[in-house]
Amino acid sequence: MKNFILFLSVILFFFAANTQSATGINDANDRNETHVMDSLANNMDFNYKIPEGYRICRDFDDKYYGYIYIGNNSPSELSRGIGNTQNSLWVHEDNECILFINSKGSFTKDGKPDKSIIELPVPTFNRISFFLKIRNSFARDITPEERAELDKVLIVWPEEKAKEVFNAQYVLEYPYNDEKAKFQEKYQLRRGICIEKWGNHLTISILTTDKGYENIDSYMKDIESAFRFKD
DSSP, X not given: OHHHHHHHHHHHHHHHHHHHHHHSOEEOTTTTHHHHHHHHHHHHTEEEOOXXXXXXXXXXXXXXXXXXXXXXXXXXXXXXXXXXXXXEEEEETTSSEEEEEEEEOOBOTTSSBOTTOOSOOHHHHHHHHHXXXXXXOSSSOOOHHHHHHHHTTOEEOOHHHHHHHHSOSEEEEEEOOOTTOEXXXXXXXXXXXXXXXXXXXXXXXXXXXXXHHTTHHHHHHHHHTTEEEOO
């Protein structure tokens, strides 16, 4: 009987390992990713909840210093479109959509959000125009001509909607259509959402399979339920 139990345990172990590797993305609930999100939320004064049907995951062994490193094992088009590092990776239970979460803050000397910042910072336009290949350098600010090109694709939410949904000052959406910008050769970068308040920003990148792209508006609704800045 003991030998049978041991044999059964081995079979179950290998079944679990194969199931995990089939998705290519591993569950990280027993790791520090939730702690990373908690730290971000605390430092940048926002609340978050993981939407139903999602889990926080890690990108194999490319995790370091609390970041997910994109550059080594992904096409350059992906790191160009979202940056080289991300704070968190969320995966939908249908395995047709993943969300990369990235953030950056602007703080006063006492470590609090700088509430004197009420205008949308120029670096936001610099960053998004670089992601979309409208400009190729961070060495200077965006030009009026580049800004005009960006405005053709950038969706700026009305201030009332930004406040209602995320309690944010600004929300910017932009599409991304480079077929080479893929994660694990499966998930293509489709849309970016930048949420800003007091110079702090959250950028959520939506990547889907071809099948998942049909449900991108549903995934967007999940994002809208997941984040809210504090007053």
